Amino acid sequence: MPAPSPLRAALLAARANLAPGLVLQGFAAAIVAGYYLAPPVRTALERLAVFRGEVGLPFAVVSTGIFGAVIPFVILRLSAATRNRYTLAQMSALVAFWAYKGVEISLFYALQARVFGEEQTVFTIVAKTLVDQFVYGPTLAAPLTWLVYAWVELRFDTRALIADLRAPGLYRERIFPLLVTSWSVWLPTVVIIYLLPTALQLPLQNIVCCFFTLLIIFMTRRPTGAV
Template sequence: MSDSPSSLRVSLRAARANLAPGLALQVFAGALVAAYFVHAPARAALDTLAAYRERVGLPFALVSTALFGGLLPTLVLRLMPASPGQRQDGWQVAALTLFWAYKGWEVSFFYGVLAHFVGESRDFATIATKTFIDQCVYSPFFTVPCAWCFYRWVENHFAFAPVLAELRRPGWFSGLLPLQIAGWGVWVPAVAIIFQLPTSLQLPLQNLVCCFYTLLVACLTRPVAIK
């Protein structure tokens, strides 16, 4: 069972390990948003993408998020060293791909709700409110617990008993701490950048960040030996 000190050590270790790639990701996302507002060809290309997304509708959200959240991270993980018990089989890959396809609909819907009720302005108050709701309500109370449970279920080869056993243990939620802290390190600056874009372009940029985040989820939901 993970206790709080062990979970905190895992969280800090994950944060340190992912600091450089996380910063590179934020710089890339920031540069992409800046290019949208100051570089006409970049804006035209992104507007074309936004128009395509609007024309295609829901299938765009499902397929693109399944690709960036499910298939691409799986291919990356297959190139990394893993013990036989950690190697994902075809059913696990399919389950994770379907999970992220669903998340594409969920995130698209969530961003639309935020745009409707909070607004689409790029002023500080609007961006801060959206970021707070996303990272202090939606993430810790829904996204992270659901992702943790689903990934643990998949890693246990679709057996419910081990996951339920973990949920019954006192302090089981401390196991979410590494995932949440690592997630905040990626998503707090990322969503503040994402919400600068028009709503129709927020999901595509979210998917780029999602690819990196999914690798974190896959690593942090596997059993880890604490030293």
């Protein structure tokens, strides 16, 4: 039986993760609703925003490193089927990557706020979402994420990674399926994220990121014996 096309494979993956994605999006929406409708929730989130402002970029480094790599690693270790999924060295590399991503995403959200403003208007939210998902995602976020996870999957074999990079149809075959799956999770989610003040956007992003990194882990997994 022939393998499904990259687009079909991506759509199948997106459909398979529809239910957990909806749960996460519902959770994110509940947090936003609590911020606007429940004074105790708003007070707690405003304290978090103040704390984040006081700490600065180190907050983004530590928080995103934990949610993007440490928690998924712990989840993998709890199951016998995935316990040996990554070595400590591989996970250390992913912690470093997501720590860096925390800075990148934090600065990206700040840039979006500077360009489009911080008001929660329809125009602002739509503009930020379009740039996020159809400019930043396809040109930087998805390719860089695939590159790092592919390198980690290859156990840091740079020659094998270069061979992958030289293969025809790299973006279509490897990166585009990841991008389609990303849209299925993040397209609705970033709309919700941009309903919050800029200082609270990264913490909410981190919660969803924890689930999404588990998807990446299984999407970038190579068949046993593959080089």
